[in-house]
Amino acid sequence: MATRHRRSACPISIALELLGDQWSLLVVRDLMFKGKHTFGEFLAGGEGIASNVLTDRLARLELAGVVTREPHPDDARKVRYLLTEKGLSLAPVLMELVVWSARWERTAAPPDEVKAMREQREAVLERVKRDWKRARTRGR
């Protein structure tokens, strides 16, 4: 993506160009926190993403280097998606979105989880990283 035209060099603007729509970060969420790795699992994610939108967002996330795709370890005719290290490092962004949303909106976020994200940030990040490593090495 380094050569793509950017509207500005502001780091926030660039992040939003890569991730800024209502669906991209939900795919990252599914990969990061929900153990989902396939198109069908993302599609059944609960927010009702349309399959053409999902196809588009997965392609963008792949182009942005946030996800990769590879043959599924259970069935090589299927594809599974994995977060890259760049994708994994969005964990603090998602955690802060959870903390903000749980503070100001009525959400289904488990209070204990939110508290951990607020007060035991490093521990949550470690757990996310462990899950990420486990998913990546599965079937290898």
Added chain:
Amino acid sequence: MATRHRRSACPISIALELLGDQWSLLVVRDLMFKGKHTFGEFLAGGEGIASNVLTDRLARLELAGVVTREPHPDDARKVRYLLTEKGLSLAPVLMELVVWSARWERTAAPPDEVKAMREQREAVLERVKRDWKRARTRGR
């Protein structure tokens, strides 16, 4: 916004419904980090937002309780926008977007600022809050 229909109760999904497009968080950025408070200042923000899009995003942010509007202290015929406390509390989200983007993309983020956001998080948050308070009390 509590009564609005939501696609799910997931806190990340809700946050993205409120904020998830390429422009909304740039307005928050301008208010939070750039001392901008008027429609004209946002419009000149550098990313080339169209005025109809800006009008729409400001209305949404107001409806979401993230910004408020009031007569401008310099000229009561003009409007100035201010972050609410809910808007201010997006600071950690924006800071994590800066840190992520500066790590993975080529950006104009000043390295010292990024380092401070990464390593002296509380100090940066305090500074942002101080600026926020100063802007709110200006002209009162």
